[in-house]
Amino acid sequence: MIHALDPTQQALLARAIAAQRSDHDSDHDHGATFSRRDFLRSSGAAGLVLGFACLPACRALTGSAVNSPAPPVPAPFRPNAFVRVAPDSIVTIVCKHLEMGQGNTTGLATLVADELDADWSLVRTEYAPSDPKVYNNVFYGEMQITGGSTSIANSFMQMRLAGATARAMLVAAAANAWQVPAAEINTANSVLTHASGKRATYGEMAAAAGRLPVPKDVALKQPQRFTLIGKQKATPRVDSLSKCNGSAIYTIDVKLPGLLTAVAAFPPSFGARVISFDPAEAIRVPGVTDVVRVPEGVAVVGTGTWAVLKGRRALKVSWDESTSASLNSDAVLAQYRAQTQQPGAPFARPAENMPAPAPLAKTIEALYEFPFLAHAAMEPMNCVAWLHDGLLETWSGHQFTSLDHTLAARAANLPMDKVRLHTLMSGGSFGRRANFVSDYTVAAVNVAVAIKGRAPVRLQFMREDDTGAGMYRPMYVHAIKAGLDASGKLAGWQHTIVGQSIFAGTVLGSYTIKDGVDAMSVEGVFPSQYEIPQMRGDLHSPTLPVPPLWWRSVGNSHSAFVMETMMDELAAAAGKDPVAFRLALFAKGEKGERVAGVLKLVAEKGGWGAPLRSGVAQGIAVHECFGTFVAQLAEVSMPDGKVKVHRVVCAVDCGVPVNPDVIRAQMEGGVGFALSALYYGEIEIKAGRAVQRNFDRYKALRINEMPNVEVHIVASNHPPTGVGEPGVPPLAPAVANALARLGIPRVRRLPLARAGLVES
């Protein structure tokens, strides 16, 4: 995702988001709606059992879903928007980011709790409302958003300050109460003590602390005094238990009085439009209450998922596919290949005052082809929307909160302050839940509007809807010609990339696209962690009717494969060890030292170069993204002609490691996620529609294919950087490099299933 923005960019972004509010989209077509009552009235079918739920008495439900815990006892001590301390010493930490599994809830809580000296077992967490003035991602200006592996990085000082402030006020309250100097008071595990024997829990002191002014200047701990940050076992995940006993509530689980469920008939091909629809058979299905036209397609609404699924099957929709049914991804790929031979928007050029390039003794030319990838999170996209009493409330795994808020308000034709977003943990995302049209949010609101706010409604994408909806990591083609001089040193690099720009045409487009170059399309290639002489880079950004989106690690998901396999091939051509070849090439400075650091660490811990049992080879790769440096070493064999990855050793430098176990888990998970894509990931488009729509064909890695992953975390005092995405990019090239060492001809079109190297 996007890196931090400078203040000018932040202002541009805030203005762009705000501009969405005043545009009224005249394409909204809520005219054609059919409710079951209308149908029955018109058909004269009086006396039939009506399948829809009774309507609730309208009352403002400003809290969270009915099946969430009861509202907390009002806490007297709330020094800032991020922490509350209750009379029973329970500390509630408000998390401004979406928990999609990456453990940032635990991380944010750790930052507060450490400075607060809170007992971890007394820590609770909840998710922040939508308020970018308070809960913004500090790197992105006045925008509330989770992404770019920035949750901990952007919150590091902010959360620590929030916790330290609360602690200072509790101490000050105790100092007043006990008439002792504040400096003599100790805090640990939510208890204040003094050498004289005085003692109070945080809960006992909370009310008094709440009456004090909030200090502006509060000292933070020196790292050597951390009790939770960086400690191996100190902070078990706050969400483990509920996710193990079935009590965790995801968007799909939300219960509200009279809640209706909706599924939508979405366009069967990208760009298809509704011509007409006939709801007659659908509305007859018991449990179906409404069939409504929405901008996204036609929605079937009713009292349960099974009813609306049957209703959708009975629904007849006539689609205009005259312009949409011809898209074919293989044909597009062929066009992309042709485009690599054309000059594009330059993203890299040799500096003008460079000496003349050395003559090339050896060159390697390679063409890489990457498929569309679906995010395929376990919980398909969904949102609950409820229009009532002049308000709109939504419940979802909102990831791009500020844009979701803006576009939901627009869809409901309400001012922003009449829209409340309730953010829930989500069953994964990998980036899918943050997009530029807030698709699942707006669709749910459109359905709610179409049924005139009669009841809350959950719009649920079924798996096929989710996988087939687009929002894919785009297809990319890379054409490279790299050369070595006579002494075996890298001497030239020409690189053309063809693929959709994720930002083009979006609200953020003007921020991130400069001179025709979308930085996300070339990240990992340029700027590079290597000093690449004479680098020439060209980018083509074709447009397709298939909506593009990030996918975990974004541009690095393809660029690292290219760079790290090319480096291995160049090393082999130069007769040099791949690790040594890279070490000599890293750019100078702090980044160069850190990337070299993880490469050397992984080589050491992985036993690079040690004798292996026969038939096993090692491959290595290193890649920096989102400020974090990760090197991986893969041990691979090919029993029965199919790839088997036995072991992956991972070295990660993410600055101060806030929750070491979460970091390890993100590296393990990143490896598995990357391996899944390397083996199987591909969405083909034929006749304008996705061929792979469920896990039968869009296969996912399973437990029997998971390697043993060993993670080594570099001790560091650099400010923390993220770990949600950086574990992904190095895996595929490490495995590919190992396969090359097994003598397998280089595969440059992914996934490996295409080449018959894995079972398919």
Next chain:
Amino acid sequence: MSITLNVNATSREFYGDPDTPLLWVIREQLGLTGTKYGCGIAQCGACTVHVDGVPLRSCSAPVAAMTGRAITTIEGLASRVAKAVQKAWVDLDVVQCGYCQSGQIMSAVALLEKMPQASDEDIDHALAGNICRCATYQRIRAAIHVASERLASKEGA
């Protein structure tokens, strides 16, 4: 016409389409949302429940076929093995997004109930039907071994 179900040792009546996949009855009519929808075609395992002790993909069974059978969902796990598995899961911080974990746990519990000393290969064969997109597989495997060892040590879980 109603169908009598035995869910988590409680008798429940279901009125509705007998072809309704058991998953939706569990989640919506009975309000037990721990069992999840992930694919609807028995590929992902998120919908796994126990029927007479054996794992079943509830998205692929009609509710009508469940008469007279004992259904257990994640909310109803209570055996010594189940408690050990859930505790190992929490102790090892297995979960990430957590959406698949009800299904993973149901499969793991069924495995250890019948095969207390499950090997890595047994684990592979028992859990290959449970997809985890967060790839928590390494910890799932480790947690099953931990639970198995704890159960065998007679300290209990």
Next chain:
Amino acid sequence: MSVTHAWLVVIVLAGAGASLAGADPLRSPQSFSSIGDQADRSRALFVEAGRALQHPRCLNCHPAGDRPTQKEDLHPHSPLVVRGLDNKGAIALRCATCHQAANFEPSGVPGHPLWHMAPREMAWQGKSLGEICEQIKDPRRNGGKTLTQIHEHLAHDTLVGWAWAPGGHREPAPGTQAQLGALIAAWIETGTVCPTR
């Protein structure tokens, strides 16, 4: 017209009426009566029966190893499932974990009350039709069945019968189970001669 021609007309007309079967009916035993030599006729009958036996619907559960295969191209079943100790799957991932007593259209999963893999000794994939034939006849490899029981199994067993009503988008085996049964009966009558290949 010749006798053969007349029979061909009958076959075509019979095929047109077999609308519940696969697009291609199986030939009737009578249609082989023009083959004079009994052994040749026996072989030919089994070759015709082989069109069903070697169809993906049957082969998928008669694999060479411990994993069933799937679909029309017989790729390994995904997810990984294995035979287990009783041919009904591994502990905690039984065939019946997913496959219910009947085809279940909402999930697209095929079903039968006794869904399971054929025992190892009844592996058919990778075998020639002649080898399959020898296996079927051999009591040591056919579950101790007599010829009458073989016929009964192929003609009336409902799990075998599933191949002609597989549900979903699965292509049924050719013909009907009754047609297969008739061919097997005739093959038995003609001395159960196996194809050489």
